[in-house]
Amino acid sequence: MNATVFVVDDDASVREAVSSLLRSVGYDVAGFATTGDFLLVERGQQPSCLVLDIRLPGASGLDLQRELLALGSHPPIVFITGHGDIPMSVAAMKDGAVEFLTKPFREQDLLDAVHTALEIDRRQRAEGEAFAVIRQRWETLTPRERQVMAQVVTGRLNKQIAGDLGLSEVTVKVHRAAVMTKMQVAGLPDLVRAADRLANDAAIQRA
Template sequence: MTTTTKTASGDDGSLPPSIVYIIDDDEDVRQSLGSLLRSVGHRVEVFNSPHEFVDARRENIPSCLILDVRLRGESGLAFQQSITKIAPHIPILFITGYPDFEMSVKAMKAGAMDFFSKPVREQEMLDAVTQALRRDAERLSFESSTAELRGRYESLTPKEREVLEFVLAGLLNKQIAYEMHVSEITVKLHRGQVMRKLGAQSVVDLVGQAQLLGLKPRTPSRRS
């Protein structure tokens, strides 16, 4: 590997909490990659085999996995398939000392982010790791936001949820009132609570949130 000075840090020079896992049965490769990544501020954990990785405790922070294709007695490609049970979303960067086009195509089709031949070019690996960690950070942020939104939705009363479903169907307040056998002012109050609890600023916001939650409009049961 050639020496590089470019780091993967942000504009302020710091790195967000994240971790890079390395699985390779070649100690020299583990040490070389580990040293490279640590030199630019990454936290790194190395493993001799997939079994060690499976048994290790993993934190719920942005992460990625650098995985050797050919491991002693095991296949990195086979492990890529089984890892979906323990870390289904982790971005995988494959490395191999025996480049094979069909193998790389198979890995990429199965979801790998990149495929590198040994010896790895340092800057290419650093760039790929930065991209992988960024993608995983975006996923975790999205999941966190969705979980928070789900909690807000759960705080709605049954009547508020019913109003929300009619709003998603495009009904006006007077039409919703007709469907629910309540006054229009009652609908307005429920609708205001829905907007407040979900933190929506407009109907467009409301529709976007409903889509994230997988909510469906309620079909009017009567002509209104």
């Protein structure tokens, strides 16, 4: 299936049972007893998710979830717990957990949750790759072309942009054409969509 499931549970019997189940349906599985052990491992390039016990010695599953979010690395998480702790489950779901399963859970429920988590990760990775391409194209623009692009996507006319930037309309047209070529877009709607994707990039906002 070309996907990896990381299992973090301090109970060796549970960890092995979950790992065995996941391997039986074709997933690559890596098991860990603590959150610290998991953090030492690279996720790699293939889709992955995390099956995580919420109560662990030392840092808890919720602590790990928050740490991953702070690091900007957030593999989809399926929480498992032997305690029906509603406040903890609410906190986990608010921070983006895919599912919260209470032991003992049905094997199919776990498999369904893992399948959903991996689909989410595949989508996030695809979106990340698409954003990286758009950002690389934006980085080829000159400072002036970036200024022109910023105005074009707001619907400003060439004449208005020329007045704002102290340029001739002909020069604006040249820059506008260069922007369309370098961003590899077919028209204004595509350029607007690209700009929307870039809008939340802090480095671009500072440029």
